[in-house]
Amino acid sequence: MSSPGKNDSATGHCLCGAVNFRIVGPLRPLVSACHCSQCRRFHGAPGAYTAAAESDVIIDGRDSIRWYSSSPDVRRGFCMTCGTTLFWQEIGAKELDIVAGTIDLPSGLKLARHIYVASKGDYEVIADGLPQFPASSRG
Ligand SMILES: [Zn+2]
Ligand SMILES: [Zn+2]
Structure with missing residues (x-):
C-alpha cells in the first residue's frame, strides 16, 4: 500500500x-482499463482511468483543453496542441475520470480490471490475470 496521503497530492x-493539473483530494487508486470502441480510437489503446472529484482537480491551461462529446451524455477532454487524451466525464457528474498515463510517477495507482472487453481490438491480448468484464464492471 502507498503511504497515507500519497494520492492526495498527485500531479499530471x-x-x-x-495542460497541467494537480489533485488536491483523494485520487481513486484502482485503475480500470476500458477496451470500448470509443476509447480504442480516442487513445489508440485501451483507456486506463483513475478518477477524482472534479472540484479537487486544479487545472492550469484549461484554455488548451478541447472537449469532444463522444455520446450525448459523455465528454472527453484532450490537449488541442499535442493531442494528449486527458479526461472523460459524464455530463453533469461531479466526478472526473482522469487518464492514468497523464499522472506523474510514482502515481500510487494500480491496474485493477478490464472493462468492455467484448469490444476490444482483435489484435489485443489480455494476459495479466485481472478481472475482465464484457461491458461495465457495474454489470
Ligand atoms: Zn471506453
Ligand atoms: Zn499538450
Whole structure:
C-alpha cells in the first residue's frame, strides 16, 4: 500500500505541457482499463482511468483543453496542441475520470480490471490475470 496521503497530492500534465493539473483530494487508486470502441480510437489503446472529484482537480491551461462529446451524455477532454487524451466525464457528474498515463510517477495507482472487453481490438491480448468484464464492471 502507498503511504497515507500519497494520492492526495498527485500531479499530471499533457505531453506538451500546455495542460497541467494537480489533485488536491483523494485520487481513486484502482485503475480500470476500458477496451470500448470509443476509447480504442480516442487513445489508440485501451483507456486506463483513475478518477477524482472534479472540484479537487486544479487545472492550469484549461484554455488548451478541447472537449469532444463522444455520446450525448459523455465528454472527453484532450490537449488541442499535442493531442494528449486527458479526461472523460459524464455530463453533469461531479466526478472526473482522469487518464492514468497523464499522472506523474510514482502515481500510487494500480491496474485493477478490464472493462468492455467484448469490444476490444482483435489484435489485443489480455494476459495479466485481472478481472475482465464484457461491458461495465457495474454489470
Ligand atoms: Zn499538450
Ligand atoms: Zn471506453
